[in-house]
Amino acid sequence: MSDEVLRFEELTVDFTVGGTTQRAVDGVSFGVRAGEVLAVVGESGSGKSVTALAALGLLPSNARAGGRISFGGADVLEMSRAELTALRGRRIAMIFQDPSGALDPVFTIGAQLVEMIRTHQPSLSRGAARERAIELLRMVEIPENRLKYYPHQLSGGQCQRVMIAIALACDPELLIADEPTTALDVTVQQEVLDVLLAMRSKISGAIMIITHDMGVVADVADRVVVMRKGAVVETADVHELFDHPTQEYTQALLDAVPRGGPRESTSVDADVAALRIDDLVVEYRGRRGRTVQAVGHVDLLLNPGEVVGLVGESGSGKSTIGKAVLGLAPITSGEVHVAGQALTSSSASDLRKTRARIGVVFQNPAGSLNPRGTIGQSVGEPLAVHGGVRGAELRRRVEELLDSVELPGAWAGRYPHELSGGQRQRVSIARAISLDPGLLIADEPTSALDVSVQATVLELLRSLQDRLHFACLFISHDLAVVDQVCDRVAVMSQGRLVEQGDRESVLRAPQDPYTVRLLEAAPVPDPREQSRRRGLRLAG
Amino acid sequence: MARFTIRRLIELVLVFFGVTFAIYAAVFALPGDPISSLGGDQPLSPAVVERIRNLYHLNDPLWSQYLRYLGHLLTGDLGVDFRGRSVAERLASRWPVTIRLALTAWVIQVVIGVGLGLVAGLRKNTWIDRGVLILTILIASVPIFVMAVTAQLVFGVKLSLLPIAGVTDGWPTSYLLPATVLAIYGLAAVARLTRGSVVDTMSSDFVRALWAKGLSRRRVIGVHVLRNSAIPVLTYLAIDLGALLGGAVVTEGIFNLPGVGQLLFESIRVHEGPTVVGIATALILIFLLTSLVVDLLNSLLDPRIRHD
Known part of the structure; x- marks a missing residue:
């Protein structure tokens, strides 16, 4: 194992919070070989990020590490502050998940690049450092006039590329990338991964990439370490792992990745559409009297019992459509009909009745459930407000609803913080279906969840939809998820609907170039397919 | 930056007029007559009080007093107090x-x-x-x-x-x-x-x-x-x-x-x-x-x- 740049040996990390100690990493051993891209995969709480932070001596002060992290013949855990400072950035560099938060907001990106260069090469003059900064920016495909820009003036993808430029400034022996593309849109993710991999030929070092996304693993990795609950489950070559996973957990993780599947189309008896959107325009007033068009002339139809996926990247206007249907976004022109009722011309009391027929599930269940109310109160509130249900009858109905989302009825007295993310999202779903809605709006309902949890929540949504036959507007950025649950798909880009149709035709034979790009950018959990696509893309 | 500064300056002028007027009106509304208390124990004759009131335009409506005050203020004059001393000098x-x-x-x-x-x-x-x-x-x-x-x-x-x-x-x-x-x-x-x-x-x-x-x-x-x-x-x-x-x-x-x-x-x-x-x-x-x-x-x- 002499070709290993970095080796974790029986690494343990304990966190002490309020007097109790918890083990986050429990005897992890693996190595990163020179020149390779090693992916460390796992769900939240698997200890993958903590392991990476330990390699740089960046653990928070309430953490204690044991074992050994060998790097260049020394043990990182034994290093003094001065030795660590000499190691960080110069020999091991790191980039983080949230690129806009990882740059100091009050300095220009040029200043931050120059700072990095001059810290590690103090002999370089200011001018020479600036030259080098420009060269680095060019390497990550950012024009040199951006040198004077502040982080908030750049997009998330650009910020991440700046972070890569900073990380690579000193040609480190190892680059650790902690979920480098998780916060980014899929097409931007592809650009960043491309830049990252292009660096591979330019630097001598190895790359350790931490991710929860099997598609990203298949796209970039040579070898894979699978982690779960602070321990290594499996270490294997990427092809071997995807073809013949030896561990049950790895298999489960791969199975949980949504791949789409056959879904019988629901019989449609379209007397009154569940949702009809005609020529909808939503404009917000921007600064200096300028208006920003969030949604421009969109037509969309949802038949009763139909699940329509609304797909797009951030800023495409997909969530705004959901908000407009709920009356949370201003309808500038056009009309929205919910079960035949026009929203803009309805009286306030009619609107209330119409809204009672719409269920909503938001992305972040932690934020959409009242933290000071029990989940029973959250689920029962619509019944009490709109249905006038009280007392024992209300309790019975709440238990029934919790039961239908596969949570014990006795949990009605618990608070949201006592539940996991997936359980909370089940509560949100129970609340959304409490009034037996004709229309359910699900805005990124699984984006905040781990992939295995996501799979179970999606399954629940589908089985509920089969049973209750509500129409569902499923808003998502994740094509694979949409593929799994939707009958029809509508694709949005920059406020406009670029394509819509049957799931099969849109996702298998896309017509619009944007849809094509989106589909190709989404990494699939298949290393061979990913390397074929990458080859095609780089060939031009 | 220049835009920003100009916008803030305009806001500043508006706030200045609003607040000075509010204080002027508040002092105007204070109970008691400052002029009749000038004499101390010996009450001033009504004719004298009236003369002083006219001298200081105290019989004018509030808005006209305020505008006059503002006019003086813009030339840097803070006026005189009821004993005839310059307010600006006292402050200085x-x-x-x-x-x-x-x-x-x-x-x-x-x-x-x-x-x-x-x-x-x-x-x-x-x-x-x-x-x-x-x-x-x-x-x-x-x-x-x-x-x-x-x-x-x-x-x-x-x-x-x-x-x-x-x-x-x-x-x-x-x-x-x-x-x-x-x-x-x-x-x-x-x-x-x-x-x-x-x-x-x-x-x-x-x-x-x-x-x-x-x-x-x-x-x-x-x-x-x-x-x-x-x-x-x-x-x-x-x-x-x-x-x-x-x-x-x-x-x-x-x-x-x-x-x-x-x-x-x-x-x-x-x-x-x-x-x-x-x-x-x-x-x-x-x-x-x-x-x-x-x-x-x-x-x-x-x-x-x-x-x-």
């Missing part, structure tokens, strides 16, 4: 005292408050941090007159280190005691704010990324953390300076400092309208200017505000 003799007191107190707050906050923030949850918290709260909960009189007793009477009252010894000797007492009350807020700001910054993602860049502790804290933490603290400190310049009525009273605060108190007591409005106008100007400086400083320090 008072300002140096208040400015010295305020600046001394402010500097003490900045040095000690920011210093304590910084140390506490960088040593979060240690005994130093807790000690600073307890100390600042303890001091701030003592009433100011107790603190002032105790300070006079200990440092003035018992130890004879500093003068007890008055300004005869000049700056800094005469000002040290009152300024320290005055500063103590802002100290807790400055220290807590600095601590919170430093703690927030230290735990932010970009600071972790700076450590990962391999920067020295000196550079991470001295350059990045300080500048990012300074933004909310500076805002508070600038507003605080405005408040200190407004004169500390109690402190100036106890230490017998002939400053603006003392003059304001006396003027309100004897219904000396022109002087009250004059002082208030000057204070408004100070507040408006400090808030403008705060905004400009913030936009210099924080590019996100500049580009908004």
Whole structure:
């Protein structure tokens, strides 16, 4: 194992919070070989990020590490502050998940690049450092006039590329990338991964990439370490792992990745559409009297019992459509009909009745459930407000609803913080279906969840939809998820609907170039397919 | 930047007119007649009162009085008080005292408050941090007159280190005691704010990324953390300076400092309208200017505000 740049040996990390100690990493051993891209995969709480932070001596002060992290013949855990400072950035560099938060907001990106260069090469003059900064920016495909820009003036993808430029400034022996593309849109993710991999030929070092996304693993990795609950489950070559996973957990993780599947189309008896959107325009007033068009002339139809996926990247206007249907976004022109009722011309009391027929599930269940109310109160509130249900009858109905989302009825007295993310999202779903809605709006309902949890929540949504036959507007950025649950798909880009149709035709034979790009950018959990696509893309 | 400054200046002018009018009207509405009380024990004859009232246009409607006042104000004339003394001159003799007191107190707050906050923030949850918290709260909960009189007793009477009252010894000797007492009350807020700001910054993602860049502790804290933490603290400190310049009525009273605060108190007591409005106008100007400086400083320090 002499070709290993970095080796974790029986690494343990304990966190002490309020007097109790918890083990986050429990005897992890693996190595990163020179020149390779090693992916460390796992769900939240698997200890993958903590392991990476330990390699740089960046653990928070309430953490204690044991074992050994060998790097260049020394043990990182034994290093003094001065030795660590000499190691960080110069020999091991790191980039983080949230690129806009990882740059100091009050300095220009040029200043931050120059700072990095001059810290590690103090002999370089200011001018020479600036030259080098420009060269680095060019390497990550950012024009040199951006040198004077502040982080908030750049997009998330650009910020991440700046972070890569900073990380690579000193040609480190190892680059650790902690979920480098998780916060980014899929097409931007592809650009960043491309830049990252292009660096591979330019630097001598190895790359350790931490991710929860099997598609990203298949796209970039040579070898894979699978982690779960602070321990290594499996270490294997990427092809071997995807073809013949030896561990049950790895298999489960791969199975949980949504791949789409056959879904019988629901019989449609379209007397009154569940949702009809005609020529909808939503404009917000921007600064200096300028208006920003969030949604421009969109037509969309949802038949009763139909699940329509609304797909797009951030800023495409997909969530705004959901908000407009709920009356949370201003309808500038056009009309929205919910079960035949026009929203803009309805009286306030009619609107209330119409809204009672719409269920909503938001992305972040932690934020959409009242933290000071029990989940029973959250689920029962619509019944009490709109249905006038009280007392024992209300309790019975709440238990029934919790039961239908596969949570014990006795949990009605618990608070949201006592539940996991997936359980909370089940509560949100129970609340959304409490009034037996004709229309359910699900805005990124699984984006905040781990992939295995996501799979179970999606399954629940589908089985509920089969049973209750509500129409569902499923808003998502994740094509694979949409593929799994939707009958029809509508694709949005920059406020406009670029394509819509049957799931099969849109996702298998896309017509619009944007849809094509989106589909190709989404990494699939298949290393061979990913390397074929990458080859095609780089060939031009 | 220029746009920003111009917009703020326009807002400033509007606020100025609004607030001066409100104060003018409030003084106008005070109960009691300032003119008839000018004579003291001997009541003035109605003819004299009427003559004085006409002289000062007190029989005119409020808006016309205000407009006349504003007209004078724009030429830099604060008018005369009911005894015929120039308000501007009376203020001029008072300002140096208040400015010295305020600046001394402010500097003490900045040095000690920011210093304590910084140390506490960088040593979060240690005994130093807790000690600073307890100390600042303890001091701030003592009433100011107790603190002032105790300070006079200990440092003035018992130890004879500093003068007890008055300004005869000049700056800094005469000002040290009152300024320290005055500063103590802002100290807790400055220290807590600095601590919170430093703690927030230290735990932010970009600071972790700076450590990962391999920067020295000196550079991470001295350059990045300080500048990012300074933004909310500076805002508070600038507003605080405005408040200190407004004169500390109690402190100036106890230490017998002939400053603006003392003059304001006396003027309100004897219904000396022109002087009250004059002082208030000057204070408004100070507040408006400090808030403008705060905004400009913030936009210099924080590019996100500049580009908004």
